[in-house]
Amino acid sequence: MSNAIRGLRRGLIIVVVLLAAGFAWISLSGWLAQDGSDGNGGGGGVNEVSIGGPFTLTDQDGRSVTEKDYAGKLMLVYFGFTSCPDICPTGMQTIAIALDDLGADAEKVTPILVSVDPERDTPEVMKDYVSSFHERMVGLTGTPEQIAAAAKAYRVYYQKVQLPGSSLDYSVDHSGFIYLMGRDGKYLAHFRHNSTPEEIAKKLRASF
Template sequence: MKWARQAARVLVGVAIIAVVWLLLWADYRSAQSENGDPAFQAEFELTDHSGMVRTQEDFDGRWMLVFFGFSNCPDVCPTTLAEVAVVMDRLGENAQRVHPLFISIDPTRDTPARLAEYVPRFGADIIGLTSTPDQIERTAKSFYVYYEKVEEANAPGGYAMGHSSQLFLFDPDAGYEHSWQYETSAEEILSDLQGYIRQ
């Protein structure tokens, strides 16, 4: 009975996250300019998994694949990062023109040291980024990303993180270009990405 109540709470939390994300995404889509300008620019100042402070300017001239998640994520995050790794591998020479970034929405647990253990498992030169809770909150809002702490007794620290799960693509000027929803195949992401790079 206790397990059923806990499962129901988690499901309600996930449903709320989905609704809020859809509302945020609608606001974000409506913010797109009719003259073809990007809906928003990638802007951040975060610490990478080697302890260096990074901003979007560090990636000027390169496409960015950006995903928000957390290292204790049981499915969505590792699946998406694995897909990103496949995409980067299959880009061949064009891989030098793209940089994948993983931004943690769980800064309490995801220290640079923790990300240094987690992110390299996926290869593909993915950079893990974290910061203070306030800075992560500001960054997530600027990307129209929703996340929430969800109590879960069996999870490390007694909680998990519910979050929106799109993979973002930003152009070499850090302008938003495209996004893919969770469970989009590496083949589809690769095909789309190659099309953008060739433009």
């Protein structure tokens, strides 16, 4: 990855974060605090927070996958959707830069975007979207029931919102945490929407 591309990615994050600051979004800070997590890329002990679990979804190549397909590597799990105007691109760019900062160690991490908009996010759409951010990015979608089950396991809020008069017809409000899961699929930490790539890369290195 060239320095020019990395610089462009960093510049895009700054611009998008500034734009996103003007929009309201739903935070799950309350329950994270109650569960003992500080919300800044770390938390209480692994046993104090119940996040994650089994899922069955479809990857960007149309294959049915479960959490077991990603065992043995750290996972960065992010819930969003391809039509998201600001928060999702910011999160995806942040993950991409963190992976670039890891260099060869990025091979030890599987970055995953789980769609909360399965109606529009087909495997083909997900493949085109995630590949534009990083070559290692995995895009997962599924039936509404499968997405609901995965979101429940990760305690992710999402809700369709109608947009009268818009060509998009609707949007999806959703929480914006990035979850760091261990090689065994257990929760290790989470990052907020304003966490920096450097913070994420540092936590990843400490978790290898």
